[in-house]
Amino acid sequence: MRSVSIIGCGLTKFGEHWEMSFRELIAEAGVKAIESANIEGKTIQAIYGGCMASGRLIGQEHIGALIADQFGLNPIPATRVEAACASGGVALRSGILAVLSGAYDIVAVGGVEKMTEVSTEHASFALGGAGDQETELFHGATFPSLYALMARRHMEEFGTTEEQMAACAVKNHKNACNNPNAQFQRAITIEDVMNSGYVASPLKLLDCSPITDGAATLILCETEKAKKLCENPVEIIASTQASDSLALTGRKSLTEMAATKIAAKEAFEKAKLQAKDIDFAEVHDCFTIAEILATEDIGFFKKGEGGKAVEKGKTSLDGEIPINPSGGLKAKGHPVGATGVAQAIETFLQLRGEAEKRQVKDAKIGLTHNVGGSGATAVVHIYKAIGGKR
Amino acid sequence: MRSVSIIGCGLTKFGEHWEMSFRELIAEAGVKAIESANIEGKTIQAIYGGCMASGRLIGQEHIGALIADQFGLNPIPATRVEAACASGGVALRSGILAVLSGAYDIVAVGGVEKMTEVSTEHASFALGGAGDQETELFHGATFPSLYALMARRHMEEFGTTEEQMAACAVKNHKNACNNPNAQFQRAITIEDVMNSGYVASPLKLLDCSPITDGAATLILCETEKAKKLCENPVEIIASTQASDSLALTGRKSLTEMAATKIAAKEAFEKAKLQAKDIDFAEVHDCFTIAEILATEDIGFFKKGEGGKAVEKGKTSLDGEIPINPSGGLKAKGHPVGATGVAQAIETFLQLRGEAEKRQVKDAKIGLTHNVGGSGATAVVHIYKAIGGKR
Numbered sequence: 001m002r003s004v005s006i007i008g009c010g011l012t013k014f015g016e017h018w019e020m021s022f023r024e025l026i027a028e029a030g031v032k033a034i035e036s037a038n039i040e041g042k043t044i045q046a047i048y049g050g051c052m053a054s055g056r057l058i059g060q061e062h063i064g065a066l067i068a069d070q071f072g073l074n075p076i077p078a079t080r081v082e083a084a085c086a087s088g089g090v091a092l093r094s095g096i097l098a099v100l101s102g103a104y105d106i107v108a109v110g111g112v113e114k115m116t117e118v119s120t121e122h123a124s125f126a127l128g129g130a131g132d133q134e135t136e137l138f139h140g141a142t143f144p145s146l147y148a149l150m151a152r153r154h155m156e157e158f159g160t161t162e163e164q165m166a167a168c169a170v171k172n173h174k175n176a177c178n179n180p181n182a183q184f185q186r187a188i189t190i191e192d193v194m195n196s197g198y199v200a201s202p203l204k205l206l207d208c209s210p211i212t213d214g215a216a217t218l219i220l221c222e223t224e225k226a227k228k229l230c231e232n233p234v235e236i237i238a239s240t241q242a243s244d245s246l247a248l249t250g251r252k253s254l255t256e257m258a259a260t261k262i263a264a265k266e267a268f269e270k271a272k273l274q275a276k277d278i279d280f281a282e283v284h285d286c287f288t289i290a291e292i293l294a295t296e297d298i299g300f301f302k303k304g305e306g307g308k309a310v311e312k313g314k315t316s317l318d319g320e321i322p323i324n325p326s327g328g329l330k331a332k333g334h335p336v337g338a339t340g341v342a343q344a345i346e347t348f349l350q351l352r353g354e355a356e357k358r359q360v361k362d363a364k365i366g367l368t369h370n371v372g373g374s375g376a377t378a379v380v381h382i383y384k385a386i387g388g389k390r
Numbered sequence: 391m392r393s394v395s396i397i398g399c400g401l402t403k404f405g406e407h408w409e410m411s412f413r414e415l416i417a418e419a420g421v422k423a424i425e426s427a428n429i430e431g432k433t434i435q436a437i438y439g440g441c442m443a444s445g446r447l448i449g450q451e452h453i454g455a456l457i458a459d460q461f462g463l464n465p466i467p468a469t470r471v472e473a474a475c476a477s478g479g480v481a482l483r484s485g486i487l488a489v490l491s492g493a494y495d496i497v498a499v500g501g502v503e504k505m506t507e508v509s510t511e512h513a514s515f516a517l518g519g520a521g522d523q524e525t526e527l528f529h530g531a532t533f534p535s536l537y538a539l540m541a542r543r544h545m546e547e548f549g550t551t552e553e554q555m556a557a558c559a560v561k562n563h564k565n566a567c568n569n570p571n572a573q574f575q576r577a578i579t580i581e582d583v584m585n586s587g588y589v590a591s592p593l594k595l596l597d598c599s600p601i602t603d604g605a606a607t608l609i610l611c612e613t614e615k616a617k618k619l620c621e622n623p624v625e626i627i628a629s630t631q632a633s634d635s636l637a638l639t640g641r642k643s644l645t646e647m648a649a650t651k652i653a654a655k656e657a658f659e660k661a662k663l664q665a666k667d668i669d670f671a672e673v674h675d676c677f678t679i680a681e682i683l684a685t686e687d688i689g690f691f692k693k694g695e696g697g698k699a700v701e702k703g704k705t706s707l708d709g710e711i712p713i714n715p716s717g718g719l720k721a722k723g724h725p726v727g728a729t730g731v732a733q734a735i736e737t738f739l740q741l742r743g744e745a746e747k748r749q750v751k752d753a754k755i756g757l758t759h760n761v762g763g764s765g766a767t768a769v770v771h772i773y774k775a776i777g778g779k780r
Contacts, residue, residue: 021524054519055445059527062474065766068633069640075652077631078767079480080472084452090469094484101490129444129451136409137449241467243458250459262465333575376455377468 002048004096005226005233005386008037009345014333015183019215022058022114025215029110029338030071033217039073039229044219045104047078050091050111051337056126058114067110069323084130085286087111088340089370093239095220105110105222111341112215123211124267126338130373132247144208146248146374148200151289153204153254158304160292162202167310168288169206169330175317176327179356182266183212183333196232207288212333218342218348223298227386234351238267238382246376255304260297260369260376268299273365275299278382280322280350280360282343284371285329291315294369295323298380317358325350325358340370340379351385391538394486395623395776396674398427398489398609399735400483404723407603410502413460415605419500420461421609429619430597431461434609435494438485440477440501441727445517457500475676476521477501477770478730479760483629485610495612501731502605513601517726520763522637534677536599536638536764538552538590543644545592547694549683550580554697558598558678559720561706566717568747573602573723594757597678599718606732608694617776624741627688628660628772629763632662636766645694649768650687650759657770658689663755666690668772670712670740670750672733674761675720681705684759685713688770705746715740730760731771741775 010032012025020028034041051063060066061080068078083090088111095109112184115123128137131146154160170190176182188206196205226233242262245251250259268274275298283298285291292306301309308313315323326332326346329339347366349355363385370379400422402415410418424431441453444480450456451470458468473480485499505513518527521536544550560580566572578596586595616623632652635641642648658664665688673683673688684698690711691699699705705713716722716736719729737756739745743752760769 023524051443052451055443055516059515059519060523061442061472061516062521062636062763062766064473064480065633065762066522066636069636069766073647074634075632077483078633079484079631082451082470082472083454090454090669092465094469097491097493098487100492101487103487103490125449126445126451129449131452132456133448133450157739163546241469242465243455243468244464246452259465345622372455373452376452376459 002100002218003223003235004099006218006228006237006348007221007226008033009348010036010217010389011181011342011345012215013181014212014214014335016116022112023066025114025213026067026070026110026112028344029215029217030119033108033219037219041073044073044076044108046076046098046107047073048091048095048107048109049080050087050340051080052082052084052087052240053126053129053336057118073117083377084372085336085377086340086370086372086377087337089175090241092340092344092381093241093294093379096236096239096322099220099222100289105225107220107332108215109220109341110217111338113335113337115211115335116213120211126218131340133247141281144203147287147289148253150293151202154289157255160307162194164307164311165207165288165292166190167179168285168291169193171310171316172285172324172328172330175325175358176331179327179332182209182327182331184331203287209286209329209334212335214333214338216338218341218344232352233386234348235384235386236381237384240266240268240270241379244376246373248374255373257293257297257378259363259375260294260371263378263380264298267382271382273382277365278321279365280325280365281369282324282326282346285324286334291323291328292382293317298369323362325355325360343368343370344381347383353385392490393613393625394489394610395475395613395625396608396738397611397616397620397737398423400426400607401571401732401735402605403571404602404604404725406506410504411439413456413553413602414602416457416500416502418462419605419607423498423609426620427609431463433496434463434466434468434498436488436497438481438497438499439470439729440481441470442472442477443504443516443519443726447508449613451743461526461650473767474762475726476730476760476767476769477727478630479611482730482734483631483731483769486626489610489612497610498607499610500605500607501584501728501732503712503725504603505725506599506603510601516563525639534590534593537677537679538593539638540644540683541592547645551695552584553580554701555678555682556580558675558681558702561700562675562718562720565707565715565748568696569722572721573600574721576584593677598656599720599724602723602725604723604728606728606735608712608731608734612768623743623776624738625774625776626771627774628657630656630660631769634766636763637659638764644692647687647765647768649685649765650761651685653768653770654688657772661772663772667755668711668757669753669755670715671759672714672736673759675714675718676724681713681718688759707750712750715745733758733760736769737773741773
């Protein structure tokens with residue numbers, strides 16, 4: 001039975017890259033990844049790239065071929081995968097399945113988005129295509145408003161407070177202070193969040209992830225080969241994906257994401273693990289309420305307890321289950337197509353003990369959780385540090 | 391060693407669907423495919439969908455989740471794949487690799503595009519994203535002009551004539567007269583093509599494929615299981631994909647597509663066949679010159695002989711290698727994301743002897759060839775009729 005491991009990674013700084021184009025971001029992340037894996041580029045046999053909205057944001061589709069071109073890796077097959085904000089996670093899963101199929105032994109998985117060259121209105125409209133254009137965006141429901149509905153309902157059902165949501169932002173900014181690639185490397189306070197303006201009540205500016213440019217690349221390798229190529233590969237021991245209705249109106253509940261629950265349950269079954277076995281997780285906190293929902297739906301906390309958990313510090317870097325040691329989407333930044341790949345990169349670094357000042361102690365097993373839209377796609381991966389022979 | 395077969399298919403009529411939305415097209419093709427395969431929808435374990443430019447054309451991304459939603463198949467994983475006009479072919483290859491990986495036994499592969507709701511200028515701009523936005527589209531080079539450069543060079547190097555290109559259009563329109571799902575079910579003459587206005591000299595209006603709405607769905611199944619589920623599955627005996635530079639300026643030659651040559655060569659190696667063993671092919675004729683290039687690059691004719699071959703009737707339905715019995719992109723229509731899947735559907739029908747008045751005699755082995763952009767992605771599949779046990 002084949003298995004897949006990560007042997008290298010490359011990440012650009014996340015932020016506003018006025019001096020770098022879409023393809024320059026791709027090239028930087030790609031070259032770093034190839035160097036990190038200590039392989040020759042020509043050993044890569046295929047590319048999977050996650051990108052959501054390049055058509056609307058920069059007028060460019062056909063991103064797979066563009067990546068192969070930019071990496072100098074023509075004529076290998078290069079495939080773009082799109083699943084809104086889960087594009088990176090789904091690209092990772094596509095790369096894994098391609099290796100498991102036996103078609104390839106070594107593939108590159110990239111993610112990229114260049115979002116800051118257009119107006120915020122234009123970017124919001126492009127991002128709105130992650131939800132249901134006909135029943136949501138067309139009527140003015142941009143993403144903060146969709147997540148605000150979930151937040152309001154969670155407050156109503158479970159007594160979650162705006163301060164608890166703010167605590168997610170404060171924690172993630174604190175973690176990002178130790179991440180040199182993060183967009184916001186500055187601490188904020190609960191008061192800062194509470195005093196920031198409402199974007200869509202109850203969500204305020206500092207509850208929202210930013211608009212970001214960035215690219216991320218992973219090198220995947222069949223595990224037996226990885227052990228020969230690399231001293232400390234990280235094995236991906238579960239990869240799962242689930243879907244839910246595109247529109248919020250099709251959901252049974254506003255306070256849980258069914259796709260996350262199903263993908264997490266299947267991932268734990270495949271890895272023969274439980275939520276309590278996970279040492280840390282990178283979860284999809286496009287808004288603070290999304291992190292609370294994720295920690296509940298994955299199973300780290302009971303439904304309704306996520307807000308209290310973050311308030312009590314249970315998800316802090318030194319807490320019982322550190323969540324988003326990288327700073328998360330909130331503070332590391334959220335270049336949509338790159339996010340899912342960047343989550344895997346953080347996990348790779350943590351499990352190799354290379355996360356420097358934000359290192360989670362004794363990290364052996366990590367989990368990533370990447371969401372598309374308001375929850376219509378969820379992707380979960382579980383990772384384990386393994387020894388290599390190099 | 392696992393293998394993958396097709397057990398069912400569904401296609402909408404190709405054309406201008408003023409009365410049907412993007413998602414209604416998907417639903418029609420999906421329901422037809424499930425009925426054709428004679429399975430219950432719930433036995434489908436994952437979806438791969440090809441779609442190029444829904445972001446620009448209808449403001450909607452996250453097409454995988456939308457398809458799962460529209461098929462009523464949540465929560466199964468659903469992934470959109472984009473490779474410009476090769477989106478459908480790459481989605482098919484992704485579905486094949488997913489089954490080969492062992493993750494699934496039965497997957498649906500869909501393709502869709504809704505192109506006629508916007509102006510021709512808007513559609514041209516969206517399609518321009520299939521090439522290099524920075525060095526081509528930004529400077530006004532839309533797709534007819536890129537292919538016109540290739541046509542002009544082919545005329546210069548090999549003496550190919552406008553009449554020979556016109557002969558592709560005449561043949562494909564003739565074939566489409568027998569395809570009830572084709573956009574243009576009417577015959578045209580060489581004079582009609584020669585008298586149509588220049589879009590980008592030497593390409594005239596009737597050298598160009600149209601702008602089309604349409605959706606296509608295939609049901610793939612692991613071959614051993616397929617033989618139990620289906621009397622006459624069609625096995626996919628090779629699936630290959632290659633990349634080339636996104637921009638024409640990066641190519642070594644304007645008169646051949648390196649990605650097609652590589653993908654075809656690898657496909658023949660995998661299938662242990664040669665071009666002469668193929669009984670018919672559906673090739674990517676977005677413009678008439680593209681069909682000529684394809685028939686040469688795949689190896690049906692020597693370089694420079696493709697124009698003469700079509701003029702002599704070698705690629706007609708009763709010729710030595712029938713090309714585009716469906717009518718091709720030229721006359722069947724070209725709903726970009728659906729095209730690669732529709733090519734596989736035509737091949738499936740031909741190999742089952744179900745192509746009615748356009749049936750290729752004694753068809754045992756078929757080939758499809760799907761191109762993204764001006765040749766930066768090429769996907770080749772080879773298919774064989776096999777017996778089932780049902």
